[in-house]
Amino acid sequence: MLGILVRRGADFAAAEDAVQDALVEAVRVWQADPPRDPKGWLVTVAWRRFLDATRADTARRRREGLVDEEPAAGPVPDTDDSLQLYFLCAHPSLTPSSAVALTLRAVGGLTTRQIAQAYLVPEATMAQRISRAKRTVSDVRFDQPGDVATVLRVLYLVFNEGYSGDVDLAAEAIRLTRQLATSITHPEVAGLLALMLLTDARRAARTAPDGSLVPLAEQDRSRWDTRQIAEGVHLLQTALARDRVGEFQAQAAIAALHADAARAEETDWVQIVEWYDELVRLTDNPVVRLNRAVAVGEAEGARAGLAALAELEDSLPRHTAVAAYLHERDGDLGTAARLYADAAHQAPNLAERDHLTRQAARLNAELSR
Template sequence: MDESLLRSLTPSVLGILVRRGADFAAAEDAVQDALVEAVCVWPADPPRDPKGWLVTAAWRKFLDAARSDAARRRREDLVDEEPPPGPAPAADDTLQLYFLCAHPSLSPASAVALTLRAVGGLTTRQIARAYLVPETTMAQRISRAKRTVSGVRLDRPGDVATVLRTLYLVFNEGYSGDVDLAAEAIRLTRQLASAVDHPEVSGLLALMLLHHARRAARTAADGSLVPLAEQDRGRWDTASIAEGIGILQTALARDRLGEFQAQAAVAALHADAPTAAETDWVQIVEWYDELTRLTDSPVVRLNRAVAVGEADGPRAGLAALAALDTSLPRRTAVSAYLHERDGDLPTAARLYAEAAHQAPNLAERDHLTRQAARLNTHLRP
């Protein structure tokens, strides 16, 4: 069973059902039921047209549910309109679905969560990790969102900012390696950039391309994490870097700065540096100052503390870090790094070990454990 094929087809199948008149919540339920049936049937009897099979199965399951729900008698008219089995339409409804999920009746957080679950194909646990909230909290948020849009015809597109946040979260899940959705997020953002004249769309596309360009160098042959400063820059995708910088420069020239353009500017400065030592940290701090003004995000302030530590010395970085909440994810790891830069190896080793216990994934945990072990080896008599 090709799970990646099912994941790639799900948004298009869901979009076709919505376009035929199914409300979002009912369509999502029907598609999930069709996917379960596909897992059972396809290994023994693979279809010639997987998308067409899923569309037919999902539509029939939607009609079955509609027939059994007396409160939705208006849908009985759809029973006589069942399209005959055959090839599914070639149109890609995925991007339109992202807009439909950014519905005015939903809060931005709920719209993003619902889209990631229903369209992006992420699990509730993955979405909760992206939001840094308990899984039960996210499950309740998604359930409330589905109830809110149940019975609502999603024919009013939401705002671009919500769609961009959704695409960026999908990209980050793909880039982390847990779910390979980075290429799909880039594809959708390209579509959005061609359809919407908005500098922040270009900013997000540039940011994705610049991050994705470093993907091959992010892990070693044994699967261990390679920090940015230690990456083999010869493995970076120079074509993607050039494209990303070009898109960013065009967006910045419009003088409508947004957070994705500012983040892309930071990524471009990293990509432009021939070596880690030649990174223009002073400019990076300035861009983080802009990002702080735009978002006032604790994560941005954490990244700014790292940049300050590189530009003005580790003690300046530690001073910037001191103002941040101690419970902020990855704060302990940053503190360990800055203490090591300042020469306080015992404190750095202890903090690396603490950070390893707090790491959100196995790759980071392994990397931080190695850092603690490395320093402890130096500290032994």
């Protein structure tokens, strides 16, 4: 719907408002009178709302040429504009961070809170960033697509939220990344698709029948999707052969090393630490350093992992949970139980909170024997 309105001449912010109005109207009337062509109905209502708003706004008379003739009602072409909208939102007039935030909010379906969590900033700060981005593009014609790197960042964050957050957007992110991979040859596009496939391959084993989280080391690896793993590994090998390593290829390499281990005990943690070192070099991302501390703890022992963790800010998301895990590995069950309980209070979602609460209860029960 956004794509159609933008092509007809609506600016992005006005198109977004009109689409939201149409969706609200659909909720109001569809239960009693569902349309034969839902997409056509929505586009028609959204376009009329845009026309009404434009004609009522005397400050926007320069757009009247666009709306003198309303397009005749009829079937809406069955085209997928999603990937095009991702590129349009990555507009050259926006900074990469603003472009990502705008796309995640307007096209990716994420809430401002979810985007703020992904960027490790307060929700109010992210709301201001998105508002500024909308103001920046309010009078811009969306005819200059943005760069691939920004689109990849958006797709990665949409997948990550869909895979581990409140909304299941992972399949859509994979679909769009696969679509992008068929249209351009770029090692990081292939790397991102490989990362998504290798990560999503573990989906069936991530939760127990009661819905509780199953840590990677405890997952039933026979439930991993071997077809997705094989495709992801092939894509990764092809991308790495171009000798233009980027952060998504490095992350995919780590995921592939996990997938290569038939049992958790066979995981090549030394090589995983080496790939995390490469990721730190490429990104200097604090979350990458946090994950590296876990890998160091597995490869060199819990004390080494705790030493790596001590170099990081304890305000990082999941820092407390990592500290609890490493203290447990080091044999300090009392500290670990306390930290698991603290981490549960900080958990970003219910499943993770319940898992950490159970970990704390398990250690407390062990200590009381």
